Amino acid sequence: MGIIQNRLTIFLVVLFSLSVILINNGVEGFHEIYPHLQSVSAISVSDQHRTAYHFQPPRNWINDPNGPMYYNGYYHLFYQYNPNGSVWGNIVWAHSVSKDLVNWKALEHAIYPSKPFDKFGCWSGSTTVVPGKGPVILYTGITDDKNTQVQCYAVPEDPSDPLLVKWVKPDDINPIVIADKGVNGSAFRDPTTAWWSKDGHWRMLVGSRKKHKGIAYLYKSKDFIKWVKAKHPIHSKSSTGMWECPDFFPVALEGKEALDTGVIGNNVKHVLKNSLDMTRFEYYTLGTYFPNMDKYVPDNTSEDGWGGLRYDYGNFYASKSFFDPSKNRRILWGWANESDSKEDDVNKGWAGIQAIPRTIWLDPSKRQLLQWPIEELNSLRGKEVKMNNQKLNKGDYVEVKGVTAPQADVEATFSFSSLDKAEAFDPSWVNAQDLCAQKGSKLQGGVGPFGLLTLASQDLEEFTPVFFRIFKAANKHVVLMCSDATSSSIKSNLYKPSFAGFLDVDLTTSKIPLRSLIDHSVVESFGAGGKTNILSRVYPALAVGDQAHLFVFNNGTEPITVENLQAWSMGKADIK
Numbered sequence: 001m002g003i004i005q006n007r008l009t010i011f012l013v014v015l016f017s018l019s020v021i022l023i024n025n026g027v028e029g030f031h032e033i034y035p036h037l038q039s040v041s042a043i044s045v046s047d048q049h050r051t052a053y054h055f056q057p058p059r060n061w062i063n064d065p066n067g068p069m070y071y072n073g074y075y076h077l078f079y080q081y082n083p084n085g086s087v088w089g090n091i092v093w094a095h096s097v098s099k100d101l102v103n104w105k106a107l108e109h110a111i112y113p114s115k116p117f118d119k120f121g122c123w124s125g126s127t128t129v130v131p132g133k134g135p136v137i138l139y140t141g142i143t144d145d146k147n148t149q150v151q152c153y154a155v156p157e158d159p160s161d162p163l164l165v166k167w168v169k170p171d172d173i174n175p176i177v178i179a180d181k182g183v184n185g186s187a188f189r190d191p192t193t194a195w196w197s198k199d200g201h202w203r204m205l206v207g208s209r210k211k212h213k214g215i216a217y218l219y220k221s222k223d224f225i226k227w228v229k230a231k232h233p234i235h236s237k238s239s240t241g242m243w244e245c246p247d248f249f250p251v252a253l254e255g256k257e258a259l260d261t262g263v264i265g266n267n268v269k270h271v272l273k274n275s276l277d278m279t280r281f282e283y284y285t286l287g288t289y290f291p292n293m294d295k296y297v298p299d300n301t302s303e304d305g306w307g308g309l310r311y312d313y314g315n316f317y318a319s320k321s322f323f324d325p326s327k328n329r330r331i332l333w334g335w336a337n338e339s340d341s342k343e344d345d346v347n348k349g350w351a352g353i354q355a356i357p358r359t360i361w362l363d364p365s366k367r368q369l370l371q372w373p374i375e376e377l378n379s380l381r382g383k384e385v386k387m388n389n390q391k392l393n394k395g396d397y398v399e400v401k402g403v404t405a406p407q408a409d410v411e412a413t414f415s416f417s418s419l420d421k422a423e424a425f426d427p428s429w430v431n432a433q434d435l436c437a438q439k440g441s442k443l444q445g446g447v448g449p450f451g452l453l454t455l456a457s458q459d460l461e462e463f464t465p466v467f468f469r470i471f472k473a474a475n476k477h478v479v480l481m482c483s484d485a486t487s488s489s490i491k492s493n494l495y496k497p498s499f500a501g502f503l504d505v506d507l508t509t510s511k512i513p514l515r516s517l518i519d520h521s522v523v524e525s526f527g528a529g530g531k532t533n534i535l536s537r538v539y540p541a542l543a544v545g546d547q548a549h550l551f552v553f554n555n556g557t558e559p560i561t562v563e564n565l566q567a568w569s570m571g572k573a574d575i576k
């Protein structure tokens with residue numbers, strides 16, 4: 001290629017990257033946008049922003065978690081993977097196994113294009129453990145260059161192999177579902193885990209859209225092989241666009257114990273989550289599943305649409321949960337894409353991580369879910385430092401010393417004695433992210449902003465603050481939680497959003513707890529015990545290695561006390 005052509009290619013790539021970053025929330029939005037980069041392998045892999053304890057393979061591109069499950073003593077994680085480069089393309093199901101969800105061993109790819117029904121791609125899907133049969137994978141196959149999507153079936157070649165290394169896709173039954181006349185065949189993907197019903201049928205959902213209406217189609221089968229579409233979708237919602245990676249499961253009304261996907265009854269609520277391709281945000285509703293009518297109806301306290309609840313208000317997409325029978329819990333996996341440019345990804349030789357797996361259960365208010373990092377993560381906690389009853393007056397920044405600031409787990413409780421100084425809340429502030437961008441962490445407030453400054457350089461040229469700001473509305477207080485990447489790096493050409501969500505927390509205790517998992521290029525935070533959660537990807541240039549620092553801060557006029565801060569230097573997970 002000549003120099004001019006080279007420059008033109010670089011120019012076009014930069015232009016493309018910028019438009020994707022601006023339009024699509026910084027997250028990969030389309031499936032065929034970098035054909036010329038799909039197979040550009042990394043010359044070397046750059047370690048600078050690689051994570052130490054988040055899941056990522058040694059090199060190349062990853063996206064959605066697929067078919068996570070616990071089976072015969074092993075956790076399995078499959079994921080969308082480009083074996084040839086560090087942008088999306090050439091997608092296979094890569095496969096890793098673990099005994100503890102922290103340390104992982106890679107196996108050979110489980111599913112890759114090899115048949116007429118998946119020749120152009122093996123896209124996302126789920127596993128179901130079928131009694132008497134073992135695990136079955138349902139995934140989306142791409143059959144042609146027009147992006148035609150069908151649902152396919154794969155089973156382990158040797159079900160007695162504890163690692164389930166090899167998977168087969170029987171020719172005589174595949175594809176198991178094709179789009180019928182009423183269904184948009186190029187927007188028809190990501191089958192869920194199936195569930196067994198007393199009427200003798202398996203049921204599963206497939207994500208879709210009709211024009212701008214998001215849809216989850218329901219399919220039924222007696223033998224897991226012949227599937228028939230139910231009379232109507234289990235649920236749909238106008239103007240939400242394509243529903244990718246639907247997830248549907250019950251949660252117990254009381255307590256933390258989880259339920260297998262097919263459990264119904266008076267003591268459960270159901271959750272329907274969809275990943276919205278238009279913005280690459282997800283939202284979920286809590287509601288009631290009426291199995292006899294094949295219908296799901298969201299509660300009237302659960303907003304159905306763009307303003308709905310999110311698992312995470314940051315960079316977290318295409319998530320999938322599974323029931324872990326070994327500990328009676330439901331675990332949520334989600335993909336966190338890069339926020340740098342495609343050229344950065346090609347240069348780094350890798351792109352994409354999985355968020356820390358989270359246990360999810362119903363909040364006692366029954367209006368939202370709670371999430372918390374899996375307990376196994378604590379095994380990586382090393383040296384611990386503490387800060388007790390540290391007073392923070394307006395403008396105070398205090399360093400938390402003695403912890404590896406770029407690789408840490410921090411839990412802290414922030415308290416205040418009065419809400420009198422809370423700023424007035426303008427009811428037109430409906431979008432938390434806009435409000436966070438407007439106010440930031442530096443603008444002085446009344447009660448807050450207060451919280452952590454993570455990945456901070458000594459002189460604060462770079463920092464990623466995770467913080468709260470409390471407002472006074474007509475009859476209540478409104479708490480804003482932010483994870484703001486605006487000042488995270490002196491580097492330009494990065495997506496640096498002010499991610500934020502509102503936090504439904506009881507303020508009568510005058511305390512707000514916060515946990516942040518800091519891991520080089522990710523800050524994953526859990527507000528008030530996992531009520532509002534935000535994952536940010538950041539790429540500091542100065543705040544790296546031992547030049548990175550951790551601070552607590554307060555920029556509000558109300559004094560804040562940091563109670564019981566514990567920060568652990570985190571070890572490195574063994575991910576091969």
Ligand code: DQQ
Pocket residue numbers: 031063064080091123124125140189190244245317318
């Ligand atoms: N990614 C997969 C699709 C899914 C999308 C393709 C979500 O199956 O809809 O890599 O990120």
